[in-house]
Amino acid sequence: MKEEMEKARKLLDESENPLFFYHDDPDGLCAYLILKRHYKKGHGHMVKASPYLTEDFLPRIEEHKSDLIVVLDIAHIEEDFIQKAKLPIIWIDHHEPNPKKGTLYINPRIESHEDNKPASWLCHELTGTDFWLGAAGSISDWVIPKEVEMLENEQKDLISKPFTAPHLLFETPLGTLVKVLSFNLKGSHSDVKKSINAIEKVQHPNDILKQESEPGKFVWKKFQKINREYEDQLGQANSQRTDHRFIIYIYSEYQTSLTKDLANEVYARHPDKIIILGREKSGKIMFSIRGNVNIPPALEKALAGLEGKGGGHEHACGGWIKADDFPEMASRLKENLE
Known part of the structure; x- marks a missing residue:
């Protein structure tokens, strides 16, 4: 290399x-x-x-x-x-x-x-x-x-x-x-562009964490706004009833896309579980899966013949699935990952 x-x-x-x-x-x-x-x-x-x-x-x-x-x-x-x-x-x-x-x-x-x-x-x-x-x-x-x-x-x-x-x-x-x-990667294209431009100007982590510069203050303000919604969604995800080894939580397109972030933290709080989190939007579910198992081969089998696509790392995958096909995909994942 x-x-x-x-x-x-x-x-x-x-x-x-x-x-x-x-x-x-x-x-x-x-x-x-x-x-x-x-x-x-x-x-x-x-x-x-x-x-x-x-x-x-x-x-x-x-x-x-x-x-x-x-x-x-x-x-x-x-x-x-x-x-x-x-x-x-x-x-x-x-x-x-x-x-x-x-x-x-x-x-x-x-x-x-x-x-x-x-x-x-x-x-x-x-x-x-x-x-x-x-x-x-x-x-x-x-x-x-x-x-x-x-x-x-x-x-x-x-x-x-x-x-x-x-x-x-x-x-x-x-x-x-x-x-x-x-x-700061959430929101409209123009909002994300403004955030990235601000982060490019940050010289030290404390510019953000302690708001020690104007670019840092800008980035932190957006974080605080989205974090309020995130904490609410996190509470709902953590309160889901577990199905054997699985925690499954789907939320609405009218809310900010927080799927990957939520999946990571729910998994950290429940490391013995397999986490499937998704956001439904326009007839599709954008999903993230976390777990201490080899997910990609099980996900490939679960998606076979269904309208969707996914992949990723051994313990962390993501993708999308037609909303009507989600129950079948989830059922296959349970069968393949149990």
């Missing part, structure tokens, strides 16, 4: 106008922010809802007159996109390895399947900058790079022992920072 990282640095150094496609979660956001803040050039485009880069995104290349494409924390790129883009593509990811011709593919799991360093941490290693963003993005994906313990020396107030993902995510200021970043 060292050789690929050097090639990526060279391409980024030589590019005049890179285009960054990144997943709509804190890992994807932090990966983008680290590269954008370091290289100070290019444009970003968030890939929402599904981790697939398709030819539908090709117009963004012409729109920005890009000369390089950088794909961050996105599990799949369609062949048509690669062929029609006609540009160098750097692909930094940590999902199940899926290298494709025509891309500079950086994924630590190729060398060691157990090395699950997230895209944000890989971008920190590539640039040597923004340690705190690399740490926040990694912890958001329940991965703790061994170097994160260095935060005790650099920003002692951000973390505390034990160094476990549930504790760091839900009992420390670093975890609050993860939630702040995630909640």
Whole structure:
């Protein structure tokens, strides 16, 4: 992977106008922010809802007159996109390895399947900058790079022992920072753009956590607004009756999309359960699944023949399903994961 990282640095150094496609979660956001803040050039485009880069995104290349494409924390790129883009593509990811011709593919799991360093941490290693963003993005994906313990020396107030993902995510200021970043990805395109522009200007975590700068105050204000709704939804999700090993909770499209965030925290509070949370919108349910089991093969079987799509990591998956098909998918998951 060292050789690929050097090639990526060279391409980024030589590019005049890179285009960054990144997943709509804190890992994807932090990966983008680290590269954008370091290289100070290019444009970003968030890939929402599904981790697939398709030819539908090709117009963004012409729109920005890009000369390089950088794909961050996105599990799949369609062949048509690669062929029609006609540009160098750097692909930094940590999902199940899926290298494709025509891309500079950086994924630590190729060398060691157990090395699950997230895209944000890989971008920190590539640039040597923004340690705190690399740490926040990694912890958001329940991965703790061994170097994160260095935060005790650099920003002692951000973390505390034990160094476990549930504790760091839900009992420390670093975890609050993860939630702040995630909640600032909610809302309209224009609102999200304003939030990301503000985060780019933040110099230190305390700019946000202690509102020590105007960009930090802006980001914190949006977090507080969404957090009120989140706490209400979290209470309802935690109060659901369990069905054997499962907690299932579906909420309405009239509320903010908080599925991934809720699934993470409900799972942290109920680590012996399998969590299925979803948001119904326009006849579909966007869902997140968490559990200490191998979810992807069970999800693939559960979706077979149904109108939907999903995938992800071993213990954390997401996707969408036609609302009428959700009961059947849930029934199959129970059968396959029991």
